[in-house]
Amino acid sequence: MLSEKQTRADEIIKRLKDEYPAARCALNHTNAFELLVATILSAQCTDERVNVVTETLFRKYRSPRDFILAEQTELEADIRPTGFFRNKARSIKGASAKIVDDFDGEIPQTMEEMLTLNGVARKTANVVLGNAFGIASGVVVDTHVLRVSQRLGLTENILPEKIEKDLIELVAQKNWIIFPHLLIFHGRKICQARKPKCEICVLNDICPKIGVHKIVGEEAKNIK
Structure with a gap:
């Protein structure tokens, strides 16, 4: 039986696949x-x-x-x-x-x-x-994957190797390759480091927004 986090991870992947059908590796290469x-x-x-x-x-x-x-x-x-x-x-x-x-x-x-x-x-x-x-050996963890997965409550860790371990346990192996691309695309377009666009995010209703309110509070403080 899937855990609550696994079920939410599945839903996150489903929605992001619909949102970013062209998600792929952004580094140009021919081999x-x-x-x-x-x-x-x-x-x-x-x-x-x-x-x-x-x-x-x-x-x-x-x-x-x-x-x-x-x-x-x-x-x-x-x-x-x-x-x-x-x-x-x-x-x-x-x-x-x-x-x-x-x-x-x-x-x-x-x-x-x-x-x-x-x-x-x-x-x-x-x-x-x-x-x-096309070999799913693990989950790529870069700065976007780290930030977005933490905000989504998929991991509480800050070290890439521990975050990867958490994500491997939550995400089906068939999605290990595409999952980081989805988070990277989403992190660049919507879930940005300083000003996440939660109001237009397709994950808004299922995202616990871990750490986001702190950012908003800091922004408000700076305005004052």
Whole structure:
């Protein structure tokens, strides 16, 4: 028998699927390796900015070997607009070397193997496995998923790995890949960090609005 939270999670998914039928990964890519690189670049950077950078980056570097051969400083310059470019360049080059040396140039398709790549934690692994291969290995937790799932009362945790565990228990595995996209689309359009648009939200009647009233109170205080 489904718990109250599981039933509510099902209803949330149903409504958001109706609201955002085009919800999908916002990072532009044509293959699994490009998605891996784009996801590494997306840390502390908007998807829009990453897409601008990768439009030229993926024409210049077409394979893991191309990134291995790239000069560190040149790659850093190419990805500089995404921020933290030195660490990201090292991660991309390190992951590329591991892919070539240990996986014959192919992106691994298990969580365990993905986590052996430089710069890859569960979020990045889930993004690639889910969106490139259709493998539901877990639930992607980014800043939007964290915020919206907390407001919806689906988790009380603040650590991504614990939030993912909570969501995995509530969401049917068949929805693990689409669920974060739905929350991300909703978080960007309606359930925004500073000014959530609760009055026009399709989840208004089933959302406990955890933490939202605090934001509204702070806004009112600032107006005074």
